[in-house]
Amino acid sequence: MRLLKIILVLAVLLAVAGFAGFRYWQAQLDRALSIDAPVVYEVPRGASFNQVVGDLAERGIIAETWSLRLLKRVDAQSLPALRAGEFRLKPGMSAREALVLLGSDNIVSYSLTIPEGWTFAQMRAELNAATKLENRTAAMSDAEVMAELGYPDQYPEGRFFPDTYRYHKGVSDLELLAQAYQRMQRTLESVWAKRDEGLPLKTPYQALIMASLIERETGADGERRKIAGVFTRRLTKGMRLQTDPAVIYGLGDDYNGDISKADLRRETPYNTYLIEGLPPTPIAMPGRAALEAAVNPAEGKALYFVAKGDGSHKFSETLDEHNAAVRRYILNR
Incomplete structure (x- = not known):
């Protein structure tokens, strides 16, 4: 009888000790991280669970490792496999929550914005x-970049869609370029399918060229289709486009901020005061609004336009009207 009592007492003590141990283990798992501000922690590619837990302890982010190692051993399903990448650990987060985060899709991301109207050179500098x-x-x-993307015979200007792209550490600039290229292809195909009939544009690439001219001429939403209308009517009538942004693009590094008479006489493939029709390639990256304007130009009779200096343009039907507008808005200014 005495032995039975002893066994019962020991069993109770063991149960109490086990429960206390379990509660202590859970308390350690739920213990807040030892950080006072958010910390970006990177899980290296190929790092094991034990390596990451040990590193967190060495950095003082967690107080100990045994509770997490035990959790991994007895309840591995509660902890997802670790993912390589950067994660933002926050104050108040528990050690258990931190390990769950390190196996989630909540990787720290960054953004890169390519504005409408930028050139490929500007995009590359930003990348x-x-x-x-x-x-x-x-x-x-540039040619090597296009070859690496799988388009060795294509000129890069205008072929990448301007937008804000998100990425995380480990993503390459080639991956973002590929995204932007495919985005432009899809957008151009969608816009081209809804084009007006009778346009002097025969291919989607010509529409891309036209859109780039429109994009560089104006950023005003209400003017893109008007400028597209002017360019469309000039092409239809066999008139030269005479658009300064194309001339500037053709000058390249020789452009000093102002177009001279000599610049307008310089023979380049982009001098639309000398060449017939469109320039050979786009001169910038157009956005969707410019692409839509290129294939859906506004109706009207205007054949000329000049910048008024306030971001808008004066449109004219005759050369006399245009020359008067030039004197008013350019020469007098």
């Missing part, structure tokens, strides 16, 4: 300067 973006193209020529 080269982007935070945490793996740069694989800095030493490549």
Whole structure:
């Protein structure tokens, strides 16, 4: 009888000790991280669970490792497999929550914005300067970049859609370029399918060229289709486009901020004061609004326009009206 009492007492003590141990273990798992401000922690590619837990302890982010290692051993299903990447650990988060986060899709992301009207050279400079973006193209020529993307025979200007792109550490500039290229292709195809009949544009690429001219001429929503109408009517009548942004693009590094008479006489493939029709390639990256304007130009009779200096333009039907507008808005200013 005495032995039975002893066994019962021991069993109770063991149960109490086990329960206390379990509660202590759970308390350690729920213990808040030892950080006072958000910390970006990177899980290296190929790192094991024990390596990551040990690193967190060495950095003082968690107080100990045994509770997490035990959890991994007895309840591995409660912890997802770790993902390589950066994660934002926040104050008040528990050690258990931190390990769950490190196996989630909540990777720290960054953004890169390519404005409408930028050139490919400007886009490349932005990619080269982007935070945490793996740069694989800095030493490549434009032609090498296009070959790497799988389009070795294409000129890059205008073929990438201007937008804000999100990425995480480990993503390369080639991946973002591929996204922007495919986005432009899909957008151009969609817009081209809804084009007006009778346009002097025969291919989607010509529409892309036209859209780039429109994009560089104006950023005003209410003017894109008007400018598209002027360009469309001039092409239809066999008139030269005479658009300064194309001339500037053709001058390249020789452009000093002002177009001279000599510049307008310089023979380049982009001098629309000398060449017939469209320039050979786009001169910038147009947005969707410019693409839509290129294939759905506004009706009217205007054949000329000049910048008024306030972001808008004066449209004219005759050369005399246009010359008067030039004197008013350009020469007098």
